[in-house]
Amino acid sequence: TNTPLNLGHIRNNLLVWSVSRLLEANGNHVMWVNLVNDRGIHICKSMLAWLKTGNGETPQSSGMKGDHLVGKYYVAFSNELKKQTKELIAKGVPEDEAEKQTPILKQAQEMLVKWEQGDKEVVDLWKTMNGWVYEGFDKTYQRLGISFDRTYYESQTYLLGKSLVQAGLAKGIFEQQEDSSVWCDLIADGLDKKLLLRGDGTSVYMTQDLGTAHQRFSEYKLDEHIYVVGNEQNYHFQVLKLVLKKLGFNWADSICHLSYGMVELPEGKMKSREGTVVDADDLVQDMYATAKETSMELGRLDDMPVEEQEKLFEMVGLGALKYFIIKVDPKKTMVFDPKESIDFNGNTGPFIQYTHARIKSILRKAAEQDCKNEVTSTELLPKEIEIIKLLNNFPTRVKEGGDEHSPAIIANYAYDLAKEFSQYYHDTSILKEENAAIKANRLALIETIAKVLTKAMDILGITLPERM
RNA sequence: GGCCCCGUAGCUCAACUGAAUAGAGCAUUUGACUACGGAUCAAAAGGUUACAGGUUUGAAUCCUGUCGGGGUCACCA
Numbered sequence: 222t223n224t225p226l227n228l229g230h231i232r233n234n235l236l237v238w239s240v241s242r243l244l245e246a247n248g249n250h251v252m253w254v255n256l257v258n259d260r261g262i263h264i265c266k267s268m269l270a271w272l273k274t275g276n277g278e279t280p281q282s283s284g285m286k287g288d289h290l291v292g293k294y295y296v297a298f299s300n301e302l303k304k305q306t307k308e309l310i311a312k313g314v315p316e317d318e319a320e321k322q323t324p325i326l327k328q329a330q331e332m333l334v335k336w337e338q339g340d341k342e343v344v345d346l347w348k349t350m351n352g353w354v355y356e357g358f359d360k361t362y363q364r365l366g367i368s369f370d371r372t373y374y375e376s377q378t379y380l381l382g383k384s385l386v387q388a389g390l391a392k393g394i395f396e397q398q399e400d401s402s403v404w405c406d407l408i409a410d411g412l413d414k415k416l417l418l419r420g421d422g423t424s425v426y427m428t429q430d431l432g433t434a435h436q437r438f439s440e441y442k443l444d445e446h447i448y449v450v451g452n453e454q455n456y457h458f459q460v461l462k463l464v465l466k467k468l469g470f471n472w473a474d475s476i477c478h479l480s481y482g483m484v485e486l487p488e489g490k491m492k493s494r495e496g497t498v499v500d501a502d503d504l505v506q507d508m509y510a511t512a513k514e515t516s517m518e519l520g521r522l523d524d525m526p527v528e529e530q531e532k533l534f535e536m537v538g539l540g541a542l543k544y545f546i547i548k549v550d551p552k553k554t555m556v557f558d559p560k561e562s563i564d565f566n567g568n569t570g571p572f573i574q575y576t577h578a579r580i581k582s583i584l585r586k587a588a589e590q591d592c593k594n595e596v597t598s599t600e601l602l603p604k605e606i607e608i609i610k611l612l613n614n615f616p617t618r619v620k621e622g623g624d625e626h627s628p629a630i631i632a633n634y635a636y637d638l639a640k641e642f643s644q645y646y647h648d649t650s651i652l653k654e655e656n657a658a659i660k661a662n663r664l665a666l667i668e669t670i671a672k673v674l675t676k677a678m679d680i681l682g683i684t685l686p687e688r689m
Numbered sequence: 690g691g692c693c694c695c696g697u698a699g700c701u702c703a704a705c706u707g708a709a710u711a712g713a714g715c716a717u718u719u720g721a722c723u724a725c726g727g728a729u730c731a732a733a734a735g736g737u738u739a740c741a742g743g744u745u746u747g748a749a750u751c752c753u754g755u756c757g758g759g760g761u762c763a764c765c766a
Contacts, residue, residue, distance in 0.1 A: 258766060260766095261765075261766065262765075263765090263766090375766080379766095400764090402764065411692075412692080412762090413691095413692095413762065416763085416764060418764090419764045420764070421764085423764085425763090425764065425765085425766085426763095426765070426766050429766090451760095452693090452694070452759095452760070452761095453759095453760055453761070454760095454761090454766090455693065455694080455760075455761075456692085456693075456760090456761050456762070457761090457766090459693090480694095482694090482695090482759095483759085483760090485759090487700090489758095489759090490759085515728065516728090518728095519726095519727090519728070521726075537728090545701095548702075548703095549701085549702065550702085550703090552694090553695080553702090554694090554695075554759075555701085555702085556700090556701065556702095557701095558700085558701080561700085561701090561715085561716095564701090564714080564715065565728055566714080566715080566728055566729090567713085567714040567715060567728095568701090568702080568703095568713060568714040568715090569714080569728085571728055572714095572728065572729090574728085575726085575728050575729080576728095576729090578726075578728095579725095579726055579729085582725085582726060583725065583726090586725070587725095614705095617705090618705090621705080629702095629703095630705095633702090633703065633713090636713085636714090637713090640713085643729060643730070644729095644730070644731095646725090646729085646730090647721095647729070647730045647731085648730085648731095650725070651725065652725040653725055654725095688726085689726095689728080
C-alpha cells in the first residue's frame, strides 16, 4: 500500500496481535505473518506524482514520515487526475471514457509495465519510495507495540500460484477460454465463474492467494490458517477455499477467514479521497496528549521522573485506544467519532489500568505494614464469593475467546472484573480491617484480581501501570 | 438485479449461543464517609430488541416477508 496507516489498519493489527495471544494462551503455537501490498498501479501513481512535482523531496529533507510523504504524492496524483478528467470532459469526451484517456493515467500504466519488465530506473525509484513507506509503517507498528514473525511482500509472491492453476487445467478442473484466460466454474456451488489467469498468462489476486496458501501449508504444519482480513473480502475467501478444495487440497478446510467489520465514522465510511480517514499516527498522538492532560490535572505524579511520566502517558493513551477497538466484537462494524474521541472514564482501558494501579497501591502499603497476604479464613462476604466465581471463570472465557477468535470477550471480562473490584473496594475496608486473618484474605483476593487483570490485558496488548 | 452481512436506550457497545424484570458505559438529573487512590461509587430517567407474521412451554437470538443500512458480484488488490 502507499497510503499511511489508518484506524482500519489499527483494528486489523490489533486483532492479529490479540487473537494470536489468545490462541497462545490456549496452548497453541502461533506464527504471525504480514503480507504487504507493495506493487501495482497505486504505487506507480505516487511515483509519477513525485517525479513530476517532488523536486527530490525525501523524508529526511522534509522531516515527514515516509508513509505520509508517499501518501501526499498519491493525493497529488488524484488531484491532477481529476483536473485532467474535467478538462477532457469539457472537450467533449464522454464521462466514462475521460478518466481512462487522461495522459497522467496512461503514464502511470506505462510505468507499471516498465516495472513488470524490470526497468532499472523505475525499479530503483520503486525500491526507494517503498523503503520510505516501510520505515514509516515500522515506526507506527513499533509505537503500537506490534511486530510480525515474518513479512511477505506481494512483489515477491504475485507470481505464485500459476503452476497450481496450470495443474488444475491439465486435470480438467478449470477451463480455458478462446483468449487463453483460465476460469474456475463455481456456478454449481452457487457462485459465478472466477478468473484465475489472464489471457496473457499473468496472474491475478486469486492466483497469488492460491499460491501463498499452498506455500504456507507446504512450509509449515498448520492446524489452522487464519486470515485477518476485512469483511469486504468475504467472497474472495469463500472462492479461495472452494478452488483449493477443487484442486484436492484437504487442508483448505483449515483455512479460516477472520472477517472483521469496518471502522466507520458517524457520517459513514472513511474515504481517503475525501480526506475523512483517521490517521493512525495522529490518533495515537491525540491519545497520548489526552492521557497527559488528564494525569496532569489530577497531579498524582508530581514525584515521578519525567521519563517515567512519558512512558505512562504512552501506556494509558495506547490502553485507551486499544481497548476501545478490541472491546467490540471483531465481526461487527464499529463507529468511531473523532470529535468525541475516546473516553477515559467508564468502560475503558484507563479504567482497568486505574483499577490495577489502585490495587497495587494497596498492596504496596500492605507490604510496608508487613501485613500477611494469604488465605487463612473461609469467612467470605457475598461480594467476595461473587468475585471468586468471576476469577474462576477466567480460563473458560479464554477458551471461549480462543475458539471464537474474539478478544472482545476478554476485554469485556476484564471490565466486569475491574468493576466488581471497584464496587467491592468502595464499601469494604481492606487495610483498615482489624481482623488479621480477614485482612490477609482480602489482600490475597485483590492481588489475584490484579494478576488476572494483568494477564487478560496482556493478551490484548495493553499494559497496566503500578500507579497512574 | 443476484448473493452475503447488519438493524438492541439519544450515542457507543453487551447479552454465557433459545430461558425468567434485555445489561453496561457516555451524555442528562441527583447523591457519596476529609478520598485505605474521586480516571471511583450509588441512584433516577432512558427499550414494543426496525416492522409484520410464524415455530416453540419460552425468541433480540430460529423461519418467512417488508422496510432501512452496508458489502460484493473486476482481466484491482
